[in-house]
Amino acid sequence: MNNKLDYLSFFKLNYKSCILYFICSFILCDYNFVMAIVCFLYGYFVCYLGHCIMHIDLFYLNIHSISHVYHHHNSSLFAYLLNYIIEYLTITNNIVIKYVVKQFGYNYLFINEWIILFLYLIYTTVHNINYSIFKVNDYHVKHHQDESSNIGPDIFDFLCGSKNKETFQHECIDHYIPNIIIAFIIVLSLKFIYFYCCTNQEILCNIFIFLFFVTNIIAVLSCIYIFIMQIDEKINLNKEKIEFKF
Secondary structure (H helix, E strand, O other), X not given: OOHHHHHHHHHHHOHHHHHHHHHHHHHHOOOOHHHHHHHHHHHHHHHHHHHHHOOOHHHOOOHHHHHHHHHHXXXXXXXXXXXXXXXXXXXXXXXXXXXXXXXXXOOOOOOOHHHHHHHHHHHHHHHHHHHOOOOOOOHHHHHHHOOOOOOOOHHHHHHHOXXXXXXXXXXXXXXXXXXXXXXXXXXXXXHHHHHHHOOOHHHHHHHHHHHHHHHHHHHHHHHHHHHHHHHHHHHHHHHHHHHHHO
């Protein structure tokens, strides 16, 4: 099957979700057709690329990768909460980049903060609820079995050649629909509050930046805690081996 037909089969399978995605993006981008598509595709690719980088050895020693890999091997509440934080930092750092660059007179139009927040809420709820709690399918299970495959979202796995061989067909993402609707309502409400109920938008921006860096500190401290735990585990394991020899 050639690429054109495969793209078509993806949209035929997921036309309801795709239409809903576009309508929500269109509204969040102030009814700008082109920007809705550009900002959504950029944000959607950020979700894929951010997750992909977490599993590349070259980038392993950073707070995002350490925490995410810990989540892969642990199912504790701490691991899940930390993964929520890491996904938040990985995706929303684009908002911070846009904010910082804007101070120097530049504006990255393809980074739309409302689309980024919209996609973050979808991504993290799908990952941690749909896949982890409800286990809607085995696409994400295959990612945990082979970290280089099924990075997600599925369309970028297809485009970038990272689909797992055991789930070679396109994923039906209709289970995203409740997540899309709820995320859209939340972000649209935040946008309304920001533009129509807030008397000083700059203060809100500074609060967001402050909370972003506080969240980074929490992530760093969590990584240090993970390192200490892993060192203790290795020390205890070595002790047990020595005692067993004697």
